[in-house]
Amino acid sequence: MLKQRFFFLLISLGLALAVWWAVREFGYLPRFMLPSPLDVWQRFWTAFRDGSLLRHSLVTLSEVLAGLAAGASAAMLLGYSLAKSPALEKVLTPYIIASQSIPVVAIAPLLVIWFGPGWVSKVMICSLIVFFPVLINTVVGMRSAPAELRELMRSLQASRWQTFWLLEAPAGLPVFLGGLRIGATLSVIGAVVGEFVGADSGLGYLVNAARGIYDIPLVFVAVMVLILMAMALYGFVAWVESVAVKH
Amino acid sequence: MTTCQPNDEPQPAADLGAAASNTASAGAGSPLLAVHHLSAVFANETGGLYALADLSFEIYPQQFVCVLGPSGSGKSTLLRLLAGLLKPTQGDVCYEGEVIDQRLAAARRNVGFVFQKANLMPWRTVSENILLPLELQKVPRDLAQSKVAELIQLVGLRGFEKARPRELSGGMAQRVAIARALAHDPDLLLLDEPFGSLDALTRERMGAELLRIWQARQKTVVMVTHSIAEALFLADRVLVLTSRPGRLRLDLTVDLPRPRHEDMRYTPQFGGLARQIRSAIERIE
Ligand SMILES: Nc1ncnc2c1ncn2[C@@H]1O[C@H](COP(=O)(O)OP(=O)(O)OP(=O)(O)O)[C@@H](O)[C@H]1O
Ligand SMILES: [Mg+2]
Numbered sequence: 001m002l003k004q005r006f007f008f009l010l011i012s013l014g015l016a017l018a019v020w021w022a023v024r025e026f027g028y029l030p031r032f033m034l035p036s037p038l039d040v041w042q043r044f045w046t047a048f049r050d051g052s053l054l055r056h057s058l059v060t061l062s063e064v065l066a067g068l069a070a071g072a073s074a075a076m077l078l079g080y081s082l083a084k085s086p087a088l089e090k091v092l093t094p095y096i097i098a099s100q101s102i103p104v105v106a107i108a109p110l111l112v113i114w115f116g117p118g119w120v121s122k123v124m125i126c127s128l129i130v131f132f133p134v135l136i137n138t139v140v141g142m143r144s145a146p147a148e149l150r151e152l153m154r155s156l157q158a159s160r161w162q163t164f165w166l167l168e169a170p171a172g173l174p175v176f177l178g179g180l181r182i183g184a185t186l187s188v189i190g191a192v193v194g195e196f197v198g199a200d201s202g203l204g205y206l207v208n209a210a211r212g213i214y215d216i217p218l219v220f221v222a223v224m225v226l227i228l229m230a231m232a233l234y235g236f237v238a239w240v241e242s243v244a245v246k247h
Numbered sequence: 248m249t250t251c252q253p254n255d256e257p258q259p260a261a262d263l264g265a266a267a268s269n270t271a272s273a274g275a276g277s278p279l280l281a282v283h284h285l286s287a288v289f290a291n292e293t294g295g296l297y298a299l300a301d302l303s304f305e306i307y308p309q310q311f312v313c314v315l316g317p318s319g320s321g322k323s324t325l326l327r328l329l330a331g332l333l334k335p336t337q338g339d340v341c342y343e344g345e346v347i348d349q350r351l352a353a354a355r356r357n358v359g360f361v362f363q364k365a366n367l368m369p370w371r372t373v374s375e376n377i378l379l380p381l382e383l384q385k386v387p388r389d390l391a392q393s394k395v396a397e398l399i400q401l402v403g404l405r406g407f408e409k410a411r412p413r414e415l416s417g418g419m420a421q422r423v424a425i426a427r428a429l430a431h432d433p434d435l436l437l438l439d440e441p442f443g444s445l446d447a448l449t450r451e452r453m454g455a456e457l458l459r460i461w462q463a464r465q466k467t468v469v470m471v472t473h474s475i476a477e478a479l480f481l482a483d484r485v486l487v488l489t490s491r492p493g494r495l496r497l498d499l500t501v502d503l504p505r506p507r508h509e510d511m512r513y514t515p516q517f518g519g520l521a522r523q524i525r526s527a528i529e530r531i532e
Binding site (some may be wrong): 154 | 327331332364366368382383406411516
C-alpha cells in the first residue's frame with residue numbers, strides 16, 4: 001500500500017519534470033526565462049547553504065501559522081456564537097458576506113499602511129483570509145449534530161459545556177477540519193500577498209526581489225517552497241482528521 | 248415555580264364506553280407524573296396539526312405503564328413531553344408536583360430515555376455510548392467501567408464493546424440504547440418501542456430483564472409498544488391513544504398476577520383484557 005503510493009508519487013514527479021524539460025526544449029520561451037530543473041536545484045542549494053532561504057521560509061511560515069491560529073480562533077468563537085444565536089446571525093450575516101466581496105489584495109495595502117510593513121500586517125492579512133471558510137464550517141459543523149442526539153443530551157440533563165464537548169464538537173469536527181484545511185492553504189496565499197505589498201523578508205518578498213533582478217531560478221525556488229509549505233499544512237490537517245475522526 | 252393542580256375533572260376521554268377507567272392509581276400516594284389538559288400542536292402548511300389533544304392522566308411511582316395506539320397517534324410526542332423535551336402547546340406536565348419547564352431543577356429529574364431510533368453517537372464505541380450518562384454525571388471512571396461491563400453483559404453484547412454503531416445491526420443498536428438508558432439508574436424510564444427491531448426471542452428475554460430491573464430497582468416505566476401481548480405481560484396499566492389528535496381512548500388496569508408466564512396467554516382474563524385493548528384500537532381505525 002505504502003509502496004504503491006510511493007510508486008505513484010515517483011511517476012507524477014517524473015511526469016512533471018518531463019513536461020518541464022519539454023517546454024524548455026520545444027517551447028517558444030528564451031532559455032534564460034525558463035530555467036532547467038538542474039539550474040533550479042543549484043540555486044536552491046546555494047540559497048540553502050547561505051541560510052537565506054531558511055530565514056525567509058521561517059518568516060513566512062511564522063506569519064502563516066500565526067495568521068491561521070488567530071483567524072481560526074476568532075472564526076471559531078464567532079461561529080459558535082452565530083450557531084447558538086439566530087438573532088446574532090441575522091444581524092451579522094450581511095456584513096460577513098459583504099466582507100467576502102472585498103478581495104484581500106485590495107485591502108492588503110491598507111493593512112500594511114495601518115500596521116506597518118513588518119510581521120503584524122502579514123498576520124492580519126492571513127487571519128482575514130482564513131477567517132471566512134473556518135467561520136462557515138464552524139457554523140455548519142456546530143449545526144450538524146442531529147436533533148435526536150440533542151434531545152438525548154437534554155434528557156440526560158447535560159450542561160451547555162458538556163453538550164459542546166461531548167456532542168457538538170465531535171459531531172462538527174469533520175466539517176470544521178474541512179474548513180481548516182482550506183484555511184491553511186489560503187493562509188499561505190495571504191502571507192505572500194502581504195509580502196508582495198511591502199516587506200523586507202519572507203518568501204513572497206524573495207519572489208518579488210528575485211524577479212526584480214531576473215534571478216528566475218530563485219523565483220522558482222521560492223515558489224516551490226511555498227507550494228511545499230501549503231501542501232505540508234494541508235497534509236497535517238488531513239492527518240489530524242484521520243486520527244481524530246473515527247466514524 | 249408553578250405547582251400542579253390536581254385533576255379536578257374526570258377523564259375527558261373521547262369515548263368513555265370502553266374506558267371504564269378503574270385506574271391503577273387509586274390511593275397510591277402522590278403521582279410522579281401528572282398531565283393536565285395536555286395538547287401538542289405542530290405547525291404545518293394548513294395551520295397546525297394536533298398531535299395530542301386535551302390529555303389528562305396521572306402516573307404513580309413504580310407503575311409500569313404501556314402506551315398503545317395507531318401510528319401517528321402521538322405516542323412518541325407524549326414521551327417527549329413527559330421528558331420535558333418538548334413544550335406543550337396547552338396544558339402542562341408535572342413531575343413530583345412541579346410543572347416541568349426550562350428551570351425545573353435538573354438534578355431532581357432522573358430520566359432514562361430510549362428513543363424510537365437507536366440514536367447512538369456514531370463516533371463512540373458501544374461501551375462509550377453506554378458510558379455517556381455516567382460521564383455526564385461524573386461517576387468515577389472505574390466504577391463507571393464496571394457498570395458498563397455489567398450492562399453489556401445484560402443486553403448480550405459481549406465482544407462488541409469496541410464496535411462502532413455502524414457495525415451493529417438494528418436490534419443490536421437498540422440494545423445498546425436500552426443499556427445506555429439504564430446506565431445512570433434512572434427513577435423514570437421512558438421507552439419508545441424499545442424492542443421494536445428485536446427478534447421474538449430476544450424481545451421476550453429483554454422484556455423479562457426489564458421487569459426484573461423494574462421490580463428490583465423500584466422504577467417507574469412508561470413504554471410505547473405496538474404489541475398487545477407484550478403490554479399485558481409487562482404493564483400494570485395500559486393507555487390507548489386515538490389518532491390525530493391523540494386523545495385517551497382507554498385507560499385500563501392490568502390486574503393479572505405477577506410473575507406472569509407465557510401460558511397466561513390462554514387464560515380468559517388475559518383474553519378479555521387483550522380483546523378490550525384490541526377493540527379500542529380497532530375502533531380508532
Ligand atoms: N417534530 C415534528 N414536527 C411536525 N410534526 C410532528 C413532529 N413530530 C411528530 N409530528 C406529528 O405528530 C403526529 C404524532 O407523531 P408521533 O411521532 O408522536 O406518533 P407515534 O404515535 O409515535 O407514531 P409511530 O407509532 O409511528 O411511532 C404525527 O402526525 C406526526 O406527523
Ligand atoms: Mg413513535
